Amino acid sequence: MYLTPAALAAALAVRDLSDPATTPAGEQPHAMSRLLDALVDAATAGGAHPHRVVRSSPLVATADNYDALGFNAVAITRDRRYSHYVSPTVMLRSHTSAGIPALLRAIDGDADRDEVLVLPGIVHRRDAIDRTHVGTPHQVDVWRVSAPGRLAVDELLELVGALVDAVLPGARWRAVPAEHPYTVEGRQIDVWHAGEWLELAECGLIDPGLLARSGLDPARWSGLALGMGLDRALMLRKGIDDIRVLRSTDARIRSQMTDLSPWRPVSMMPPVTRDLSVVVAAEDDDETLGDRVRSALDARVDDLESVAVIARTAADELPPAARDRLGIVDGQVNALVRIVLRPLDRTLTDAEANALRDRVYLALHRGPRLELIGAR
Incomplete structure (x- = not known):
């Protein structure tokens, strides 16, 4: 607490x-x-x-x-x-x-x-x-x-x-x-x-x-x-549109963070998107989930561009087969969460992206059954 x-x-x-x-x-x-x-x-x-x-x-x-x-x-x-x-x-x-x-x-x-x-x-x-x-x-x-x-x-x-x-x-x-x-x-x-x-x-x-x-x-x-x-x-x-820029250690970015002149965008890496199906508490909102992810990723949190809940389905609205697969119980919801991985200074490999995906998954999921992909 x-x-x-x-x-x-x-x-x-x-x-x-x-x-x-x-x-x-x-x-x-x-x-x-x-x-x-x-x-x-x-x-x-x-x-x-x-x-x-x-x-x-x-x-x-x-x-x-x-x-x-x-x-x-x-x-x-x-x-x-x-x-x-x-x-x-x-x-x-x-x-x-x-x-x-x-x-x-x-x-x-x-x-x-x-x-x-x-x-x-x-x-x-x-x-x-x-x-x-x-x-x-x-x-x-x-x-x-x-x-x-x-x-x-x-x-x-x-x-x-x-x-x-x-x-x-x-x-x-x-x-x-x-x-x-x-x-x-x-x-x-x-x-x-x-x-x-x-x-x-x-x-x-x-x-x-x-x-x-x-x-x-x-x-x-x-x-x-x-x-x-x-x-x-x-x-x-x-004229900055990404808050991570303010604390970036990239030399190209840091050199622009010493005055109030207009921002000159640097090359952005391609995003990597992963969709997660997780079990969370009914009262968990974007802020609660975001804080949980920050705590889990710690120094790697800046590799995340966004974490967004795309859909929520209460346990009692799921078909029996889905409830059984997820191990979900009343008072929980099945959340479809989309994460966008995009470091400011480099491109992630598939292995790195999958490892980060699994860390986010473990931080969010509150069900008894796990669906991890990092070892595949």
């Missing part, structure tokens, strides 16, 4: 690309940190607003990740299928907003203040495997906290405009009403890119309830809250 020491150590060892302090000797900082610099500059009006960039441990109190921010006690995001718990009271943060409650509690409620708080870093989620999702994405929270002045929607949209322009200079954007546990007047921010609207950020005015729970009088204090996925933002800025 909780992360093993080995799994926790592996999670904490993932490099934070937004932090220039993690840059290997002899290399330049990653483009992610350069984009973050641009966002900080935009959020603070070129340094005109006092600000702090706060980097904290991804290990947080579960109460700060959820309760203090106002998440409902039965919110699905709390489920162990989606979050990584270390103990009953500690978890790997699922969003950088988890650092906000402690910062608010540390503020002197009687002081005058107008400060921008920037919280970047890696968050940890169980997620699907495809070209735009990863289990350790980067996020940044940008909050402006003020007293005794009152911040309102006009200031919120001004902040949004500045940040959108820092990511995609001159891009069209829209603010769509949305609900978040720790904001009022919430908005989802979409940008027009490559002929479609794409979500870039979420924002709103700081919920007075959050301020009150943090010891700040909502009659005196107000603020703005915005969260953005840095991986998505960088991919939009550079």
Whole structure:
């Protein structure tokens, strides 16, 4: 039910690309940190607003990740299928907003203040495997906290405009009403890119309830809250369509990950597709299955371009012969899973592809009978 020491150590060892302090000797900082610099500059009006960039441990109190921010006690995001718990009271943060409650509690409620708080870093989620999702994405929270002045929607949209322009200079954007546990007047921010609207950020005015729970009088204090996925933002800025590119060790790719200039695609290897018929629990979704595959493949997970469930059939909908062949029982489903194997830097042999296929199969399958092909 909780992360093993080995799994926790592996999670904490993932490099934070937004932090220039993690840059290997002899290399330049990653483009992610350069984009973050641009966002900080935009959020603070070129340094005109006092600000702090706060980097904290991804290990947080579960109460700060959820309760203090106002998440409902039965919110699905709390489920162990989606979050990584270390103990009953500690978890790997699922969003950088988890650092906000402690910062608010540390503020002197009687002081005058107008400060921008920037919280970047890696968050940890169980997620699907495809070209735009990863289990350790980067996020940044940008909050402006003020007293005794009152911040309102006009200031919120001004902040949004500045940040959108820092990511995609001159891009069209829209603010769509949305609900978040720790904001009022919430908005989802979409940008027009490559002929479609794409979500870039979420924002709103700081919920007075959050301020009150943090010891700040909502009659005196107000603020703005915005969260953005840095991986998505960088991919939009550079025109990248595969999230694995951001961490690639291929020299042709790595040389392009040091600035914000447009991405020049390198030669992609041909894909290898394998379809698997596996038995899984009825409640297993793409995120749960994706996390299971990541854990099983470990260092080889980047050889996978995607893992997708093509079809699901409940045990009681299968003919008797199929039920017997699979060994499936009530409460389980037969899932047809398609995996696409395509390393960024080489072509897999059939033997390598079959071996990886079998590792994925073993990670997903919960039936008593195995259909492995690696030894054939």
